[in-house]
Amino acid sequence: MATLQDFEKILPTLSRGEKAQLLKWVVRDLGDDFPGVDSRPDVCGGEPCIVRTRIPVWLLEQARRLGTNEQELLEAYPTLRAEDLVNAWAYARSHAAEIAEQIQANETAS
Numbered sequence: 362m363a364t365l366q367d368f369e370k371i372l373p374t375l376s377r378g379e380k381a382q383l384l385k386w387v388v389r390d391l392g393d394d395f396p397g398v399d400s401r402p403d404v405c406g407g408e409p410c411i412v413r414t415r416i417p418v419w420l421l422e423q424a425r426r427l428g429t430n431e432q433e434l435l436e437a438y439p440t441l442r443a444e445d446l447v448n449a450w451a452y453a454r455s456h457a458a459e460i461a462e463q464i465q466a467n468e469t470a471s
Contacts, residue, residue, distance in 0.1 A: 395455070397448030408463060409452060411445045415440070419463035421446065422453040426464075 375383065398418060400409045408417045410436060416438055431446050453460045 395448060395452045397445055398452045402437075409456070409459075411441065411449060414440050414445075416441065418449045418452050419460050419467065421449045422460050423464045423467070425450075457459070 367413050372380070395409075397412055398409050399412045400407055404410055408419065410417050411421075415436055421434060425431075429437075431443070434446060435441055436444065
C-alpha cells in the first residue's frame with residue numbers, strides 16, 4: 362500500500378487534469394465527512410461530538426440558540442478551540458433536522 366510520502370512524490374509528476382481527477386476522488390470518498398466532528402457508538406451514545414472531547418454538537422448549538430456567544434463557549438469548555446466551533450456550526454447547518462431532534466430529546470429527558 363502506498364504511503365502519504367509516496368503520494369507526495371508522485372503529485373508533482375501529475376498533469377493538472379490528473380490532479381483534478383484525484384481531487385474529485387478524494388472529495389467523493391470523504392462524502393459527508395466533517396473534520397473535527399466524530400460519531401462513535403462508544404462516545405456519547407453515538408451522537409456527533411467534537412473530536413478530542415465528549416462535547417456533543419447539539420449541546421453547542423442549543424447553547425448558541427439560547428444566546429451563548431462563542432467566547433463564552435470557549436471559556437466554559439477550555440478544551441474547545443475556535444476551529445471546533447466552526448466545525449460544529451457547519452455540521453449543525455448540514456444536519457439541522459438531526460440536531461433539532463437531539464436538542465428536543467434532551468429537553469424531553471430533562
